[in-house]
Amino acid sequence: MKKSLVLLIVVAMLVLSLAGCTSNGEESTNGTNDKLKIGVLIYKYDDTYISTVRQAIEKEAENDTEVELLMNDGQGDQSKQNDQIDILIEKGVDALAVNIVDIGAASSVIDKAKSAGIPVVFFNREPDTEVIKSYDKARFVGTKPEEAGIIQGQMMAEVWNEGKYDRNGDNIMQYVMLKGDADNPEAIARTEYSIKTLNEAGIKTEELGLQVANWDNDKANQAMEAWLAKFGDKIEFVIANNDGMASGAISALQNAGYNTGDSEKYIPVFGVDATEEAINLIKKGAMTGTVKQDGEGMGKAVFALAKNAAQGKDFLEGTSYEYDETGVAVRIPYQPYK
Amino acid sequence: MENIKNKKKNVMDGLLNYALYIILGIMILVVIIIDPSFISIKNFTNILSQAATRAILGMGVAGLIVLQGTDLSAGRILGLSGIVAASLLQDVAYASRMYPNLGQLPLVIPLLVSILIGVAISAINGFGVAKLKLHAFIVTLGTQLLAYGLALIYIDRPPLGAQPIAGLDERYTNFVKGAIKIGFGDNKIEIPYLILYAAIIAVVMWFIWNKTKLGKNMFAIGGNPEAAAVSGVNIVKNIMMIYIIAGVLYGIAGFLEVARIGSATSITGQNYELDAIAACVVGGVSFSGGVGTIPGVLIGAVLLQFINYGLNFIGVNPYLQIIIKGLIIIIAVSIDVRKYIEKK
Numbered sequence: 001m002k003k004s005l006v007l008l009i010v011v012a013m014l015v016l017s018l019a020g021c022t023s024n025g026e027e028s029t030n031g032t033n034d035k036l037k038i039g040v041l042i043y044k045y046d047d048t049y050i051s052t053v054r055q056a057i058e059k060e061a062e063n064d065t066e067v068e069l070l071m072n073d074g075q076g077d078q079s080k081q082n083d084q085i086d087i088l089i090e091k092g093v094d095a096l097a098v099n100i101v102d103i104g105a106a107s108s109v110i111d112k113a114k115s116a117g118i119p120v121v122f123f124n125r126e127p128d129t130e131v132i133k134s135y136d137k138a139r140f141v142g143t144k145p146e147e148a149g150i151i152q153g154q155m156m157a158e159v160w161n162e163g164k165y166d167r168n169g170d171n172i173m174q175y176v177m178l179k180g181d182a183d184n185p186e187a188i189a190r191t192e193y194s195i196k197t198l199n200e201a202g203i204k205t206e207e208l209g210l211q212v213a214n215w216d217n218d219k220a221n222q223a224m225e226a227w228l229a230k231f232g233d234k235i236e237f238v239i240a241n242n243d244g245m246a247s248g249a250i251s252a253l254q255n256a257g258y259n260t261g262d263s264e265k266y267i268p269v270f271g272v273d274a275t276e277e278a279i280n281l282i283k284k285g286a287m288t289g290t291v292k293q294d295g296e297g298m299g300k301a302v303f304a305l306a307k308n309a310a311q312g313k314d315f316l317e318g319t320s321y322e323y324d325e326t327g328v329a330v331r332i333p334y335q336p337y338k
Numbered sequence: 339m340e341n342i343k344n345k346k347k348n349v350m351d352g353l354l355n356y357a358l359y360i361i362l363g364i365m366i367l368v369v370i371i372i373d374p375s376f377i378s379i380k381n382f383t384n385i386l387s388q389a390a391t392r393a394i395l396g397m398g399v400a401g402l403i404v405l406q407g408t409d410l411s412a413g414r415i416l417g418l419s420g421i422v423a424a425s426l427l428q429d430v431a432y433a434s435r436m437y438p439n440l441g442q443l444p445l446v447i448p449l450l451v452s453i454l455i456g457v458a459i460s461a462i463n464g465f466g467v468a469k470l471k472l473h474a475f476i477v478t479l480g481t482q483l484l485a486y487g488l489a490l491i492y493i494d495r496p497p498l499g500a501q502p503i504a505g506l507d508e509r510y511t512n513f514v515k516g517a518i519k520i521g522f523g524d525n526k527i528e529i530p531y532l533i534l535y536a537a538i539i540a541v542v543m544w545f546i547w548n549k550t551k552l553g554k555n556m557f558a559i560g561g562n563p564e565a566a567a568v569s570g571v572n573i574v575k576n577i578m579m580i581y582i583i584a585g586v587l588y589g590i591a592g593f594l595e596v597a598r599i600g601s602a603t604s605i606t607g608q609n610y611e612l613d614a615i616a617a618c619v620v621g622g623v624s625f626s627g628g629v630g631t632i633p634g635v636l637i638g639a640v641l642l643q644f645i646n647y648g649l650n651f652i653g654v655n656p657y658l659q660i661i662i663k664g665l666i667i668i669i670a671v672s673i674d675v676r677k678y679i680e681k682k
Contacts, residue, residue: 082599
């Protein structure tokens, strides 16, 4: 009897939790069937950057009485995301906003949308341009990998031109580079374009060392310590593909007595991402600059394009966005942060 | 008086034994009440075709659970065999192919390759369990990593490097994603091939389980290995056979699943074994061995997908969906244990 009681309680809990957690949804669906429905598919809810994009999209929808969002978490599994798309299509959504798990599966997502005649806005993770072009109601909202490098280069050029960091006075910037990954397109583009931008600004550069530190704080720290032991004062700039590696390098620098407030012993360090940690380091004067990936801006753009498409309008109608040279992609600019 | 009490107790027990189905039934009802548009043929066929590959995987795992084992490697085996199948079936016109010089293969060759991979790894599991007397949990924990490592090595090769295997041949995707249309005029019902494949496999598996000596031996070994050995059953051979059959099913499921998704990566198949095991448990396959049915596994797979689909359909918070799934599994096992204790 006791056991049956326990079971009954569990049953009651399950049913109640189910009923409870949908009551919110019920309110918003009741009597609002004329609302535009946009299915939003996130590749993974617990990804730091993407969750800022997701929250921005949700905020946009809160302030918009015409739109109802149907949010989905792909949990990093393309098969789950495909199932969710089937469900959304069956629910009769007016548009899909897809942060695809596996860019290779884009054509099968497009097939589904195409056969239902529903427009798709891909965002953040970029499918092949040819695949997007295969459906006239598909667009992409994202960033340009090289842009983070370009902005990093511009910030560095500014700092360099202040003139006080050419320690050995040879008019050449001696730098060390912390690369994220050997074959990651973002890492390759950031590494290449930060230096290219400096050179284009007329600044000569010399690479003292380059280390693939897997975006990792600790690996970057080790590399920086080795470089400091080897080159010491010769290092004039530290460039990192992300803020995690930049902060690892900074802690090595600080152990060696640099970047602790003495302006004579300061080596400029640059990262990408504008994490809370990096912003804090910049405030304290231990780090020089980072590049902000604009999650809110991306969320706003995704919402605007998807809403237009859901209404059957042109994707860009009434917005200030423009396509890049591909004609199907909107690029959200990175922003310098120093 | 005694009689009435007993009757009451029997009713209560009956209710308890079916509690899981009652809960699931109530949940489905709640879904329907919240959003009546849930009742549609399209939703139903969607659910069935989404459950199909997991049901095939589940029917493989079920045999191992009947043998008092389990399989943590099923998902990764599915992934590996799917990746290889996909690499052999990329569209000839697709630019970044893994084998640029490979012509168009008949579908059956990659299917056989998939099955071979499934059988090879599952046979290692079987060997470990039957010959080396390892616990299935340990062997399959090992082979799971083995399959994952092989998949990574296979997928991350020059000149392309690690990238999804996409651009699948249309013959392949049509073979899996196509559908038969039944009916006339506007009332046409589309039945996806996937459902038919799962049904055919279910019939074959039902036959093996119920009408062959192998099936009878499987239940005998699972129920009481010592007794089975004493009565002259070749334990090693029979266990190996069941594992090999499971491998065949994993291979087929991998072949089908990749075409359903539309591309393959090293993540393909990750955690699928948990869905398959959950389907078995919900479908009444007992972890204490010797008990289980093919229709049970099918019902388990479909019910779980029903809940998945339904919760998604009415827009339950994604994190809560995971919690609800977890609770369902715990309830399923606690009922299973209850039945087992009663049997003793």
